[in-house]
Amino acid sequence: LSVLLLLDCLGTLAFALSGALKAARSRCDVFGLVVLAIVTAVGGGTLRDVLLGAHPIFWLAQPGYLLLALLPALLVFLWSRPMARTEQPLAYADAVGLGVFTVIGASKALDHHAGWAGAIVCGCLTGVGGGVLRDLLVREVPFVLQKEVYASATIAGSGLFCILRYVHAPEWLALVGGAALVIVIRTFCIAGGYHLPQPDPPDEPPAAPTPLA
Amino acid sequence: LSVLLLLDCLGTLAFALSGALKAARSRCDVFGLVVLAIVTAVGGGTLRDVLLGAHPIFWLAQPGYLLLALLPALLVFLWSRPMARTEQPLAYADAVGLGVFTVIGASKALDHHAGWAGAIVCGCLTGVGGGVLRDLLVREVPFVLQKEVYASATIAGSGLFCILRYVHAPEWLALVGGAALVIVIRTFCIAGGYHLPQPDPPDEPPAAPTPLA
Amino acid sequence: LSVLLLLDCLGTLAFALSGALKAARSRCDVFGLVVLAIVTAVGGGTLRDVLLGAHPIFWLAQPGYLLLALLPALLVFLWSRPMARTEQPLAYADAVGLGVFTVIGASKALDHHAGWAGAIVCGCLTGVGGGVLRDLLVREVPFVLQKEVYASATIAGSGLFCILRYVHAPEWLALVGGAALVIVIRTFCIAGGYHLPQPDPPDEPPAAPTPLA
Numbered sequence: 022l023s024v025l026l027l028l029d030c031l032g033t034l035a036f037a038l039s040g041a042l043k044a045a046r047s048r049c050d051v052f053g054l055v056v057l058a059i060v061t062a063v064g065g066g067t068l069r070d071v072l073l074g075a076h077p078i079f080w081l082a083q084p085g086y087l088l089l090a091l092l093p094a095l096l097v098f099l100w101s102r103p104m105a106r107t108e109q110p111l112a113y114a115d116a117v118g119l120g121v122f123t124v125i126g127a128s129k130a131l132d133h134h135a136g137w138a139g140a141i142v143c144g145c146l147t148g149v150g151g152g153v154l155r156d157l158l159v160r161e162v163p164f165v166l167q168k169e170v171y172a173s174a175t176i177a178g179s180g181l182f183c184i185l186r187y188v189h190a191p192e193w194l195a196l197v198g199g200a201a202l203v204i205v206i207r208t209f210c211i212a213g214g215y216h217l218p219q220p221d222p223p224d225e226p227p228a229a230p231t232p233l234a
Numbered sequence: 235l236s237v238l239l240l241l242d243c244l245g246t247l248a249f250a251l252s253g254a255l256k257a258a259r260s261r262c263d264v265f266g267l268v269v270l271a272i273v274t275a276v277g278g279g280t281l282r283d284v285l286l287g288a289h290p291i292f293w294l295a296q297p298g299y300l301l302l303a304l305l306p307a308l309l310v311f312l313w314s315r316p317m318a319r320t321e322q323p324l325a326y327a328d329a330v331g332l333g334v335f336t337v338i339g340a341s342k343a344l345d346h347h348a349g350w351a352g353a354i355v356c357g358c359l360t361g362v363g364g365g366v367l368r369d370l371l372v373r374e375v376p377f378v379l380q381k382e383v384y385a386s387a388t389i390a391g392s393g394l395f396c397i398l399r400y401v402h403a404p405e406w407l408a409l410v411g412g413a414a415l416v417i418v419i420r421t422f423c424i425a426g427g428y429h430l431p432q433p434d435p436p437d438e439p440p441a442a443p444t445p446l447a
Numbered sequence: 448l449s450v451l452l453l454l455d456c457l458g459t460l461a462f463a464l465s466g467a468l469k470a471a472r473s474r475c476d477v478f479g480l481v482v483l484a485i486v487t488a489v490g491g492g493t494l495r496d497v498l499l500g501a502h503p504i505f506w507l508a509q510p511g512y513l514l515l516a517l518l519p520a521l522l523v524f525l526w527s528r529p530m531a532r533t534e535q536p537l538a539y540a541d542a543v544g545l546g547v548f549t550v551i552g553a554s555k556a557l558d559h560h561a562g563w564a565g566a567i568v569c570g571c572l573t574g575v576g577g578g579v580l581r582d583l584l585v586r587e588v589p590f591v592l593q594k595e596v597y598a599s600a601t602i603a604g605s606g607l608f609c610i611l612r613y614v615h616a617p618e619w620l621a622l623v624g625g626a627a628l629v630i631v632i633r634t635f636c637i638a639g640g641y642h643l644p645q646p647d648p649p650d651e652p653p654a655a656p657t658p659l660a
Binding site: 071072074133134135136137138139142153157160161162163 | 265284287293297
């Protein structure tokens, strides 16, 4: 279980870094960096705890998560350009965080008697919620809605976690299996650049405008 | 009461369809369609339950609502252009959903001892909350703030529900009366295209820019 | 304590006015004005109560806060241009509201055993949360992330409040001290126009585009 905690910290750092970099790109001041780093790192788990009614919220019980998220914000404030160059390699740390957050979320939902559908939604929400809040705060369409196999990976992972728990596999196996599935899918898609299909645009394309003269 | 449940399902389907169509217009992938369909359908009730502290949230207790919202997302993914043509006629199904969601929200608030003001706010929130979250996620100013007699209809409906409960009318009468008022107002406004008044723009109009030459 | 209540009402009015004016500038209808006034005035405290699990939410227990926020919305609807001219002088009323909301939030967090980190976060959130929600609803990047010493003042104020409580100062002294610090910092910054530093933009500036001919 201490391995899980270590990976949880790694994921928190990777998520906080992505928030701080997005803040710097949006011309936020130093407070904005800190807020976006914290929101990205703990936002998903906060939404999960609020929906489950799991009080106290996890970072009120363990404020260490907030302190952990401060570190990347500080680094980006001091050295924004070198930190921006770490983003590409850190996509893999982000994938690890996504996998760990997902199974932690699904596991906490089952502990609160949320049922299988609730566990899948909470797993997905814990993984992607922070990124959605981050994108909303800097006024972008949340990228999970548009790009890459990201949220779908968390649904596959929390689904596998639920199946393993349903067949009475030991909890550690379900945690490892679900997280590993997310990480494998993400790594595969980062390396290959795969996307989900989009529907056709629902409206007919407008006719070409008549030239003025 | 089973009529209420049937209308609740109809409203859920209509709300989910509006979310899925908005997602398709915003170039979301298939996961984005599902998320926006679910958020639009259950978002208002979720905000209500979180504010009331009514745990478990209604769709954690009854995951059928989530499955119901998947259906329109699937239809839009497969046949986005034919589905877009159903939007105009479905404005009336949306009006039914708005009325039913409103009185369900107001009724649940009273059950949780929220008082009359709380019941009106919760009725309104249950009706319009899903649409507000949908518009935020695709980065539009929520249309309830700008256009049409939409939220005002829910306030009138939850107000009538509260008055009927206050004079000790039977619950079914209050539910039917409140929902009917919302549906009548909305139908009237859809057919006639009525809007609420806007204030004058608060700043003086800028002087016409001086031409360059 | 009745002084605190009076200042709380003053702050609610000032926050609601800023919400109603922003709604009018975004071409909202009269319902939009009411919603943005209420959201700006009670949004921060609502987020705090939801995170703390402090049910019932404060405005469900005391609906007077909602009625108080209706007044500025009505005034802006009737006389939008004269009200817009009060915005500059009312920045000082806004500073008072920020200070009072901050210490109320930090105090409530301690009452709910949230710990020192939780008290600082809740103090900050109570102060700035309403403004963040207001800016999100009209699709702006929340100004606390980008401009002025605003959120930082609430962190300083709730920090001082926590320190004073930690050394067993009487509660009234901690409340007055924390609020006064926020108000002094804000007044100083409004008068002088001070800002927090921004990091360098994280990406290299693009090379000048080659002219077409």
